[in-house]
Amino acid sequence: MRALVAAAIGLVPVLLFVLLVSTVDLPPDGPTSPRPLLTADPGPKK
Template sequence: MRALVAAAIGLAAALALVFTVAAVGSPAGETSPKPLLTTVPGPKR
């Protein structure tokens, strides 16, 4: 029974965190026009 209560409390806390982040939304800003490097640059020829 204690495990069930603990699981319910944990689930409620996780959902509260998800809903809080969803309500706040993403910060305003712009994406960088420069592409990200996905590989390590090799030696220059």
């Protein structure tokens, strides 16, 4: 039982950090491309 409590206490900061990073959504460093990497439309055939 003590091991479960210790594991839960150890995981709380990790879960809080993951939630913080997912809600803040920091912008990437450097220039970014306006074109998306993945598109639903493949475009014209070459």
